[in-house]
Amino acid sequence: MNPENLKKLTEVTMPYGKYKGWIIADLPGNYLNWFAREGFPSGNLGQLLALMQELDHNGLKHLLGPLRK
Numbered sequence: 001m002n003p004e005n006l007k008k009l010t011e012v013t014m015p016y017g018k019y020k021g022w023i024i025a026d027l028p029g030n031y032l033n034w035f036a037r038e039g040f041p042s043g044n045l046g047q048l049l050a051l052m053q054e055l056d057h058n059g060l061k062h063l064l065g066p067l068r069k
Contacts, residue, residue, distance in 0.1 A: 009052055010068045015045070024048050025064045029056045 009025045019027055032053035040046035040053075055061050 005048060005051055006064065007067050008048055010064055012045075012048060024052050025061070025068075027052060032056055
């Protein structure tokens with residue numbers, strides 16, 4: 001895991017779909033779980049979504065609080 005990706009979770013927005021424009025750290029767990037079941041997109045976006053899903057699933061979402069602007 002790249003520590004810089006944790007910061008990106010609080011800055012990068014979802015580029016498409018139902019939650020277009022939402023910051024990845026704010027995406028609901030059921031949406032992240034859907035990606036986990038159906039497959040994450042390729043590239044950096046997929047890596048960020050997978051990381052966020054892992055944090056959400058393990059109840060660690062609160063760790064991103066200090067990284068927000």
